[in-house]
Amino acid sequence: MTNRSDQSRPQRGVRQGTAKRRPGKETAARLVEAAYELLESENLDRFSMRNVAKHADVSLANLQYYYPTRTDLAKALCFYVEAHYEAAYAACTAAAPASPLERLKAVLRFNMQDITTRRTRRFFIQFWALLGSMDNFSGRYLGDLYAIDIKQLSEHIRPLLPDAPAEDIARRAALIAALTEGLTVVLGKLKPGDPAFAAVLESAFELMIAIATDDTTG
Secondary structure, eight states, X not given: OOOGGGSOOOOTTOOOTTOOSHHHHHHHHHHHHHHHHHHHHSOGGGOOHHHHHHHHTSOHHHHHHHOOSHHHHHHHHHHHXXXXXXXXXXXXXXXXXXXXXHHHHHHXXXXXXXXXXXXXXXXXHHHHHHHHHHTTTOSHXXXXXXXHHHHHHHHHHGGGSTTSOHHHHHHHHHHHHHHHHHXXXXXXXXXXXXXXXHHHHHHHHHHHHHHHHXXXXX
């Protein structure tokens, strides 16, 4: 994967809050980007509407015009994440050989590199906690977030197994997503220079390919 900072920030796909016209939509997108950057760089207890507004250099009232509550803003972040990875995956597959397997490998390599970055790990670990706090940790909002991930991965697995049922493709995608997110946490205990770090990533990558391509999976 390529570091998130190497990809342009997505504008489309962002939930635009109350914005109806183009200038308002641009402002709404900038506010969500500010929220994203705050979770990347600050502790979760700093993720308040007031601090997001300050980071975006707007008034609190302006932020609340587009996103009345922190929950509205967090939901918009899910759309922002979706757009980011859709753009990143498109860039990876455009540079990869034309075969479906090589394109899937490019996407998985992107993810393997992305989760090694401190900012990515920080964002997601804090975003998980934020979403959990919104539904009393029932997992509903986390489920919505990873439904996006599973859908995106399924689109890259399906060409490898064109005759497989949709539920089988989704199950494989869910397993790969679970491996990726688990590594986001586990890799925090390993140092990039440690041989075990690269070995874990490579083993995970090979397992993901096996999950995606083995017709006996499930």
